[in-house]
Amino acid sequence: MIPRRWLLAGLSTLSRAALAQPAWQPERPIRLVVPFPAGGPTDLVARPLAQRLSDVLGQPVVVDNRGGAGGNLGAEQVVRAAPDGHTLLLSNVGVLAVNQSLYRSLPFDPERDFTPIALVAGAPVALVVNAAVPVRTVVEFVAWTQVQAAPVPYGTAGPGTPGHLAGEVFRTLTGAKLQHLPYRGSAPALQDLVAGHVPAMFDPVQSPLGQIAAGRLRALAVSAPVRSPALPATPTMREAGVANHEMVAWWAVVGPAGLPRPVIARLADEIRRISDNASWRDGLAQLGISPLFMSSGELATFRRAETTKWGAAVRASGATAE
Template sequence: MRIARRLLLAGPALLAAPGGITPARAAAWSPDRPVRILIPYTPGAINDALGRLIGERFQEVLGQPGLVENRPGASGSLAIAATAQAAPDGLTIVVANTANLCMNPFLFANTGYDPRRDLAPIATVARVMNVLVVRADSPYRTLAELVAAAKAKPGALSFASSGAGSSPHLAAELFKARTGIELTHVPYRGSAPGLADLLGGRVTLSIDNLPNVLAHVQDGRMRALGVTGAERDPALPDVPTFLEAGFRGVEVYVWFGFVGPAALPAAIRDRLAGAIIGIANTPETAERIHRAGATVWTQDPAQMAALIEAGLQTWGSVIRAANLRIE
């Protein structure tokens, strides 16, 4: 993937503002205390890695450290709700993802926040695409063969996901909706057990985040049939996109970004956005984000707001059509 914004040099250039934000506005605020960075999941998750990679440069860029605080629970909703309720002073932000902001509001009766009303988009920093995989000895060698088999025997093929309502589950629901096929969902508590059952032949396929399946594809135990990106991933250059394989409307990324309370003043929001985007695009941090399994992909506050709105439209339709609800 192309890095969405040019690489910035370390030091003063980290203060450069993203598009649409004037340098004067981006530099108009400085925190007087450490910035608390909430993480919706346990240590080790990609949100956690991104929060730490960005936060460790806050002292250099903002003059105050970024302190990471893991607050898992309710599929990430606890940390997002806590941020929505925090004082709008720029001292509490959260690393959210597509599921937190665009899926959970339709899956749960009460998340404790409305992404449009209660949160202020600040900046995205990275994204990952999904990959449809089967076992290496599967009879299906292309997406077209898989779709034809699913249409011939509705519900006979099964797919593993990391849990009901997870982004891999909803990516598969989107695939079903776009192709008109029926697949049987087998949810697991995380990607690892689902992929283990795929390798064991107990399920037919999985559409999972690329970092979760890459090693299995590279060591020859799984076959990748398609990636959900707009273009092929450099790690799997021989694997076509869904569009290349003839299936439109299955472009799916899980993106990660920072949001704050809705009443966050524009000067504070823009200062944080300039710092976060600048840090993410430095060569050192970009490389470390890549090693964490993601691709640097930065969006400013207005772009992130549009991204959230588009995601709410897409995933709201998918979730309603699949009649999904998590109690």
């Protein structure tokens, strides 16, 4: 029989060896897929995150914009990638919690086909109008839409995005005479809004912030429990007279199904460190974005709760997408 002290010594040695194992290290550049065109609100989170991850992982983290179908096309590419940590998805609430209720069919299952890694950030959706639109409050905007000859188009980053659903819920709650006008991303929608080709837009607050500051756009309200630090003079929807309209967009990093635990642990740990960094937090705050770190397990629970919440909003609004 093996002496007990030898057995305990052996187990202790094994434990120390396990703890001493090096963390997962990428072997080549990492592709961080953003399922929307360049220049939109997701890019404002993705690009600084990619740079900081590049610095700590020792390999380039390259943002790859793959827009289309409300984010579904880019997400499908990640689903089909090898689960080795070299292809990741930074996506918003639309792909991960809204689209399965909004679309009649999806080429993937958001829960089964992705490995949650970490929640990164969140921001409220803002209702903004071109500065030439003759309204300054939400009440005035609703009244203005109701006297137009045809429904007023509002731009969004595409079907299934937070802006789309926020717009449909707003229309249902207020009776505003609106019609959804989807674009292939926030950037082209914002361009048309600034040019006056579309009078209004719903989008996460960081996307139109620069044009608001320049006076080309006017923010009427944000869909959050409290005012955005980036737009302190802009009321919340509740303050503007629209109760039950809290639509906070969020962004998370996920990978293909079957991602190994060491990969998840390393990536989540690095994102947590980034989230704790004061310069990262200050940089996001200037854009109206809040760091919202959650670990893999926490993100999985959060995503399921958000799917229930946003799914109820989809059904209540009657919004659908092909």
